Amino acid sequence: MTTLKINDQSRTTTSPDETPLLWVLRDELGMTGTKFGCGMALCGACTVHLDGMPMRSCVTPAAAVSGRSVYTIEHMENDRVGRVVQQAWVELNVAQCGYCQAGQIMAAVALLKSTPKPSERQIDEGMTGNICRCGTYPRIRAAVQLASRRLAGAKA
Amino acid sequence: MRPQQEGIPTSAADVQIQRRHLLQAAAGSFTLVIGLDGNAQAAEPQKYGAASMPGGTVDNPLVFVSIAADGSVTIVAHRAEMGTGVRTSLPMVVADEMEARWDRVKIIQAPADEARFGNQNVDGSRSVRHFFHPMRRVGAAARQMLEAAAAARWGVTVADVQAVQHEVLHRPSGRRLGYGELAADAARQQVPGGGNLRLKTPAQWKYIGKGRIGGTDMDAIARGRATFGMDVRLPEMVYAVIARPPVVGGKLRHLDSSEALKVAGVVKIVEIPAFQGPPVFQPLGGVAVVARNTWAAMQGRAALKIEWDDGPNATYESAAFRQQQAAAVKGAGTVVRNEGDTLKALAEAPQGRHHSADYFVPHLAHATMEPPVATALVSDTGCEIWTSVQNPQAALQGAAAALGLKPDQVKVNVLLLGGGFGRKSKPDYVTEAALVAKAMPGTPVKLVWTRDDDIRHGYYHAVSLDHLEAAVKDDGLPLAWLHRTAAPTITSLFAPGAKAAAPFETGMSALNMPFAVANVRVERPEVAAHARIGWFRSVANIPHVFATQCFIDELAHRAKRDPLQFALALIGPPRKIDPTALSDQFNYSESPVEYPIDMGRMRAVVEAAARGARWGRRLPKGHGLGLAFAYSFVTYAATVVEVAVDAKGLVKVVAVDMALDCGPQVNPERIRAQMEGAAVMGLSLAFTGEISFEAGRVKQSNFHDYEVLRHAQSPRVIRTHLVGGDPSLPPGGVGEPPLPPVAPALVNAIFAATGERIRELPLRRL
Numbered sequence: 019m020t021t022l023k024i025n026d027q028s029r030t031t032t033s034p035d036e037t038p039l040l041w042v043l044r045d046e047l048g049m050t051g052t053k054f055g056c057g058m059a060l061c062g063a064c065t066v067h068l069d070g071m072p073m074r075s076c077v078t079p080a081a082a083v084s085g086r087s088v089y090t091i092e093h094m095e096n097d098r099v100g101r102v103v104q105q106a107w108v109e110l111n112v113a114q115c116g117y118c119q120a121g122q123i124m125a126a127v128a129l130l131k132s133t134p135k136p137s138e139r140q141i142d143e144g145m146t147g148n149i150c151r152c153g154t155y156p157r158i159r160a161a162v163q164l165a166s167r168r169l170a171g172a173k174a
Numbered sequence: 175m176r177p178q179q180e181g182i183p184t185s186a187a188d189v190q191i192q193r194r195h196l197l198q199a200a201a202g203s204f205t206l207v208i209g210l211d212g213n214a215q216a217a218e219p220q221k222y223g224a225a226s227m228p229g230g231t232v233d234n235p236l237v238f239v240s241i242a243a244d245g246s247v248t249i250v251a252h253r254a255e256m257g258t259g260v261r262t263s264l265p266m267v268v269a270d271e272m273e274a275r276w277d278r279v280k281i282i283q284a285p286a287d288e289a290r291f292g293n294q295n296v297d298g299s300r301s302v303r304h305f306f307h308p309m310r311r312v313g314a315a316a317r318q319m320l321e322a323a324a325a326a327r328w329g330v331t332v333a334d335v336q337a338v339q340h341e342v343l344h345r346p347s348g349r350r351l352g353y354g355e356l357a358a359d360a361a362r363q364q365v366p367g368g369g370n371l372r373l374k375t376p377a378q379w380k381y382i383g384k385g386r387i388g389g390t391d392m393d394a395i396a397r398g399r400a401t402f403g404m405d406v407r408l409p410e411m412v413y414a415v416i417a418r419p420p421v422v423g424g425k426l427r428h429l430d431s432s433e434a435l436k437v438a439g440v441v442k443i444v445e446i447p448a449f450q451g452p453p454v455f456q457p458l459g460g461v462a463v464v465a466r467n468t469w470a471a472m473q474g475r476a477a478l479k480i481e482w483d484d485g486p487n488a489t490y491e492s493a494a495f496r497q498q499q500a501a502a503v504k505g506a507g508t509v510v511r512n513e514g515d516t517l518k519a520l521a522e523a524p525q526g527r528h529h530s531a532d533y534f535v536p537h538l539a540h541a542t543m544e545p546p547v548a549t550a551l552v553s554d555t556g557c558e559i560w561t562s563v564q565n566p567q568a569a570l571q572g573a574a575a576a577l578g579l580k581p582d583q584v585k586v587n588v589l590l591l592g593g594g595f596g597r598k599s600k601p602d603y604v605t606e607a608a609l610v611a612k613a614m615p616g617t618p619v620k621l622v623w624t625r626d627d628d629i630r631h632g633y634y635h636a637v638s639l640d641h642l643e644a645a646v647k648d649d650g651l652p653l654a655w656l657h658r659t660a661a662p663t664i665t666s667l668f669a670p671g672a673k674a675a676a677p678f679e680t681g682m683s684a685l686n687m688p689f690a691v692a693n694v695r696v697e698r699p700e701v702a703a704h705a706r707i708g709w710f711r712s713v714a715n716i717p718h719v720f721a722t723q724c725f726i727d728e729l730a731h732r733a734k735r736d737p738l739q740f741a742l743a744l745i746g747p748p749r750k751i752d753p754t755a756l757s758d759q760f761n762y763s764e765s766p767v768e769y770p771i772d773m774g775r776m777r778a779v780v781e782a783a784a785r786g787a788r789w790g791r792r793l794p795k796g797h798g799l800g801l802a803f804a805y806s807f808v809t810y811a812a813t814v815v816e817v818a819v820d821a822k823g824l825v826k827v828v829a830v831d832m833a834l835d836c837g838p839q840v841n842p843e844r845i846r847a848q849m850e851g852a853a854v855m856g857l858s859l860a861f862t863g864e865i866s867f868e869a870g871r872v873k874q875s876n877f878h879d880y881e882v883l884r885h886a887q888s889p890r891v892i893r894t895h896l897v898g899g900d901p902s903l904p905p906g907g908v909g910e911p912p913l914p915p916v917a918p919a920l921v922n923a924i925f926a927a928t929g930e931r932i933r934e935l936p937l938r939r940l
Contacts, residue, residue, distance in 0.1 A: 034438055037469045045413065045467035050405035051398020053592070054468070055543050056625040060877040063543060091398030104396040111388055111843060114851055115257030116395035117402055117543040117592025142886035149877060151543045151593050152257045153854025154847075155888035 020081050024049070025093040035081035040064045042080040043090060051091035051120050055149070062148030063117065065124040066090050072128040072147075091120040099169060100127050106165040114152035122148050126162050135166055222765040224304035227295070228567065229288030231304060233311040235319065235365060237290060238268060245340060245354030247274045252284040252291035253301045254564055255391065256594030257851075258909045259844030260301045262390045264309050267840060270381040271313025271374055272320070273337040274353070281390050286566030286586035295565040297599040297709070298762070299807040299907025302840050306905045314373045318366045323359035324351050376901040383901070385843035391590065403562025403589040406549045408618040412441060413468045414610045415475050415622055418460035418631050419448065421870035422705050423485040425459065430479035434463055437477055439470025444613040446606060452670045453706050455572050457606045458631055464610060468622050484870055490704035492866035495637065496534065499701055502660040503532060503641035507699030508674065511685050511757035514693030519654035523645035527653075529732060530643035533721035534934040535917075537865035538635035538710055539874070541882060544592020545623040546603035550611035556583030557611065561604050562591035569601035573608035584608075595711040595855075600633050629880050630872040633708025634865055636661040638717030640684075642725040645693075650733020651744060654693035659684050659718060662703035673700035675714075681753075681760030683718035683804055683914065688751050688771045689744045696757075705867065711855065712910040715806045719914035720921075723802035724933065727922040737801050737922065738784050748774025762808050768904050769808045775898060779803060779812040779833040782895040786831035787814035796820065797828065798927025802915035807907030810835040810897070813853070813915040817923040825924060825939050827857060829891035830916070835898035836906040846894040849912040853892045856916020858883035864936050887940050 022029045022039075024047070031042045038057075043049045043066075052075055055063030059074035066075045067089040094100030103126050106112075113119045122145070129136055129144035136144060141162050150158065224231045232238075238250045249268050255261035265281050268274075284291050293304065317337045324342035325332040328349060336343050341350045353360075366372075381387055394400040419425060431443040441464050448459035461478055465471035520528060548561035550573070557577055563569045563586070570586045577584070591598055607621035623631075638661035645654040663679060666672040675698040677685070685696050710716070730740035750770035753761040761769060780803050784790075787799055796819050803812035816828040832849040839845055862881035866873050874880040921932045 033467065033469070037467075041467055041469040044405075045469070048407055050401075050407065053402075053544070054404060054622075055545075056877050057472075058625070058876050058878070061543070061625075095397055107396040108388065108392045111392060111847065113257075113389065113392055113395045114259075114847055115255075115543065115591060115593045116391060116400055117404075117590075119395050120398040123396060123398075138890065146884045146886040149543065149882055149884060151541055151595075151855070151882060153851035153858075153883070153888070155854060155883075155885050156850055156890070156892050157847075158885070159890065 020084050022080060022084060022088060023086065024088045025090060031080055033080060036079045038076050039066070039078045039080045039083060039088070040075040043075060049090055049092055053117055053120055055118065061118070062125060063121040065121040065148065067124060067128060070128070070131065072125050091124055094123060094127060097127065099130050102168050103127050103130065103161070103165045106161040106168065110157050110161045110164065112154050112157040112161050114154055118148060118150045122150065122158055126158070126165065129162065130166055130169060134169060136162065222768070223763060224293065226763050227293040227304065229291070229293040231308040232290065232292035233308040235312045235316040236361065238312045239272065239316045241353050241357035241360065243354050243357060245352050246278055246280055247353065248280045248282055250284050250291070251281050253294055253296045253305070254566065254588045254591055256296060256564060256591035256598065258301065258848060259389060259841055260296060262387060263302055263841040263844060264305055265390070266381045266387055267306060267309040268313040270379050271310050272316040273339055275340040276381065276387055278340055283588050285588060286570040288567045294567055295599060296594065297564050297596060299910045303808070303905045303907050306838065306840055310373055311371060314371055315366050318372060319360040319363040320353060320356050322363045323356045327351065327359065383839055383842065383899070385841060401589055402544050402592045403560065404544050404547045404592065406560040406589060406620065408549065408551065411549065411618040411620055412464050412466060412614070413471045413620050413622060414462045414464045415468070415471045415624060415627070416446060416460045416462045416606060417475050417478050417480055418458045418627065419482050419484070420630070421482070421484040421487045422453065422458065423487050424448070425483045425485065426461065426480065427483040428481040429461055431461070433477040433479065434474040437470060437474040439466040440474035441465055442614060444610050446609055453667050455568060455600050455602045455605065457602050457609065462610045464614065464619060472624065487704045488870035490867045490870040492637070492868070496639065499639035499660045500532065502699035502701050503639055503658040505699060507658055507660070507697035509695060509697050510680055511694060511696040514654070516654045516656050516693040516695035519645045519693045520643055520656060527646050528644070529646065529729060530641065531725055531728060531933055533640045533642070533717070533724060535638045535717040535720055536863070536935065537637045537705070538859055538863045539629050539632045539865050539880060540595040540597035540710055541628065541880060542593030542595060542597055545625055545628040546598065547620065547622050548604040548607035549618055549620040550607040551618040552577065552608070552611040552615045556585070557608055558585045558587070559604060559608065560587045560589060561607070562589045562598060563601050563604060564591065564594045564599035565601060568599070569604040572601050572605040576605045577608055577612055596709040597632065600708055625877070626875045629874050629876060633706045635710035635716065636664070636707050636714070640717055640721035642721055644725070644729060646729060646733065649743070650729055650735055650740065652691045652729065655687060655691045656695045657684050657687065657722070658697045658699055660699045660701050661714070661717065662701055662707045664707050664709060666703035666707055671702070673702055674698065677760045679714040681758045682714040683722060683806060684714070686753055686756045686758040686771070687722065688756060688773065688805065690746050704870065712806060712913040715804060715914040716859070716917070719802065719804045720918045720935070723804070723915060723918035724921055727800065727925065728931065731925070738780070738789050741780055741801060741803065742777060745773050745777050745780065748777065762907070764808050771805055775810045775835045776803065776805060779810045779835050779897050782833035782897045783812035783814045783831045786833065786893050786895050787816060787829065789814060794818070796927055798923045798925065800919045800921065800923030800926055802918035802922060804911070804914045806911045806914055809906030809908065809911035811911045811915055813919040815916070815919040815923040817920065817927055819924060819927045823939055825937065827889040827920065829893065830889050831893045831895065832912055833895040833897050834912055836908050836911065837898065837903035838901045838905050839896055839899045842896055845896060845908050848908050849894040850892045852912035853916055854883050854888055856913050857889070857920060860917035860920050860935055860937060861887070861940050862936050862938060
């Protein structure tokens with residue numbers, strides 16, 4: 019039995035220690051916003067925040083994050099930056115199929131928390147671990163920039 | 175000549191309706207006999223477009239629209255959402271015609287039921303093309319029924335009432351009734367049809383063509399609350415993964431599951447029989463491991479000890495196969511189009527007036543971000559399925575056949591698809607889920623494909639080698655044009671050993687080469703299929719447009735002419751070409767009369783893309799512009815790519831200009847999204863896309879060795895140019911047509927920048 023702190027709530031899991039956090043979230047806790055894409059930390063669909071840093075839940079054993087603070091996409095509407103990023107995503111109609119977008123948003127929120135005014139190159143670096151097969155990258159970039167401006171207090 | 179149609183068999187059911195195809199569901203598996211002699215059956219009236227598809231179209235408002243007493247309008251989305259926006263665009267058409275307020279509209283997803291809803295197969299860029307007008311009729315009929323109900327309530331003539339934004343207004347008195355108040359009466363009105371139906375004029379549209387409505391699922395997606403097939407959860411659900419034969423057609427020789435059964439959480443092992451006959455959409459076979467969660471199932475699978483009998487496809491080697499293709503295009507193949515005397519003109523071409531080149535495009539995997547997944551529950555009475563599938567009806571038929579059930583004993587619920595691109599119109603994974611669930615009646619089973627499964631066990635875009643050869647005139651334009659295309663055929667899925675490219679394959683930008691050339695010869699030399707060959711977004715247009723558009727660029731440069739001016743000269747004056755005059759009976763299943771190839775529209779998209787890229791401007795050192803264009807899915811597309819190539823030969827895409835004329839632009843915002851996505855996917859396949867085989871096995875397994883374009887490699891500038899938009903034209907496709915010109919435009923740009931001619935994908939030079 020492992021105790022996890024997910025979205026400010028204490029949750030327990032009976033899965034074996036090596037079970038990746040992704041499958042504990044999805045299969046055991048029913049939190050399906052975090053997606054399975056590759057299982058090898060290659061695509062970013064499973065991105066969550068661990069102590070504020072983006073992390074691939076598909077390769078991170080649940081037991082390894084015991085006692086540390088995990089946030090998932092389900093929490094983002096309760097997060098100041100998360101809300102602004104989600105709103106930018108909706109306004110710019112970023113998603114096509116939408117499957118990768120939870121991971122994209124988690125990466126974007128982490129980027130904007132560490133780098134509130136990212137340069138083009140910093141957006142590349144912050145987001146390039148997250149694959150979108152539909153090819154929404156131009157709109158993701160625009161949404162990150164829109165959210166950045168909003169968070170800086172601009173009206174745009 | 176009387177046109178004969180060959181639609182794309184995007185499902186077993188589609189194949190069924192093609193006159194020269196005969197489908198039989200027998201012994202739990204599909205078998206297909208393809209009559210190739212062309213006169214197997216007596217002629218029946220030719221059907222085109224939606225009428226040629228299983229289920230056709232339905233435009234009954236009582237099927238698609240319901241109105242609650244509180245005025246909320248529920249519209250059925252009968253086609254699955256894979257990212258094209260169809261769950262928004264078609265309901266939006268209904269809402270517009272019925273004068274419903276969009277904020278009062280709810281959208282529900284139809285289960286598989288083509289008899290009730292009409293065709294549901296989201297494949298072939300057909301959703302808006304085939305359902306724009308039926309959905310207009312649905313909305314208009316609903317509006318008229320509301321108006322008739324109000325007129326009856328008030329005892330006034332219907333000519334004096336008008337539906338306006340969720341209310342019916344009696345103009346003389348100013349009285350109003352809300353849709354909710356009228357709902358029950360309206361549903362009892364006669365459904366207007368034929369000459370009684372009053373469609374809006376385009377000027378009256380409030381949503382259609384405006385692009386102001388956001389995506390139906392955007393908010394849920396951004397919040398992580400959207401339910402994809404992968405996200406289905408049912409009480410007591412268990413999870414399964416399958417160890418499949420590494421070679422297509424392989425069989426289980428020996429299984430030891432003792433270690434797998436010791437893995438914590440593993441509850442059952444289920445053998446899936448190898449498929450019989452042609453692959454169609456049957457499971458590959460193998461061993462399913464069922465567990466309490468996905469991870470345990472994966473660990474259990476890793477603990478299986480299996481020996482496979484690989485079967486005859488174990489000899490499939492990509493390197494050797496390419497040599498076979500090269501040999502195939504050196505010799506003559508079956509001639510499928512022949513005008514003038516091409517061979518003579520080529521043989522007699524003087525020095526410097528003859529050019530030939532071969533172009534190669536490898537196998538590709540769709541790599542949808544959501545791998546294939548399906549959940550099934552088998553009970554005493556039937557089977558219920560929850561899945562993300564492009565072709566729900568084929569999924570239903572496949573599961574019913576595998577389970578020995580009648581179709582009406584199977585229900586298929588359609589969830590959001592995490593990408594499709596053609597992969598999810600082949601519902602082998604749904605039948606897998608049904609077979610595993612059959613072994614555990616009463617327990618829902620979610621059958622999950624891992625990324626490894628997806629890359630190694632897919633239906634692959636055909637590896638293609640195209641030989642182009644031309645004799646040219648003084649102006650560099652072709653006097654003779656020879657195109658030999660050699661690729662394993664999609665029909666090998668349905669007919670064992672099929673080697674002949676079907677008309678729907680050659681008819682994608684090879685056979686129907688539309689330029690005015692005196693001598694034209696198109697041949698299809700045969701090569702065998704050793705993998706499951708399947709349609710991938712834009713299908714055979716990918717290799718054919720790559721080859722022909724690179725070749726045209728080569729001819730332009732050889733003639734020392736500007737490629738844009740050369741292309742416009744080749745396109746020629748505005749005129750409409752009957753595709754059957756090009757020996758093309760396919761034309762994407764559309765009528766050659768209603769959908770001729772319009773060279774004026776072709777020219778317009780080329781000019782729009784060139785204008786967007788400011789073609790002809792002075793470029794920085796190392797930069798180049800490349801152009802390509804295509805007619806596909808009865809839509810016109812052109813792309814200009816600007817590249818910057820550094821001293822090491824690494825390529826950066828500076829900008830992409832995408833132009834498209836799809837006829838009526840129902841949801842321009844989503845059309846642009848499809849164009850942007852096609853730019854990225856086109857660059858992705860050009861730079862990195864390659865599936866290859868060794869000993870019959872796919873060498874790649876995940877995104878580290880089957881790379882797709884990432885943020886940092888994606889162009890920062892993608893400009894989209896919507897051309898035409900005439901609402902009186904018959905609608906064209908949107909999802910696929912922007913894709914084919916991207917790779918050749920890139921390669922042509924690299925030539926412009928460097929003088930280096932690339933004829934083989936992928937480039938691997940990012």
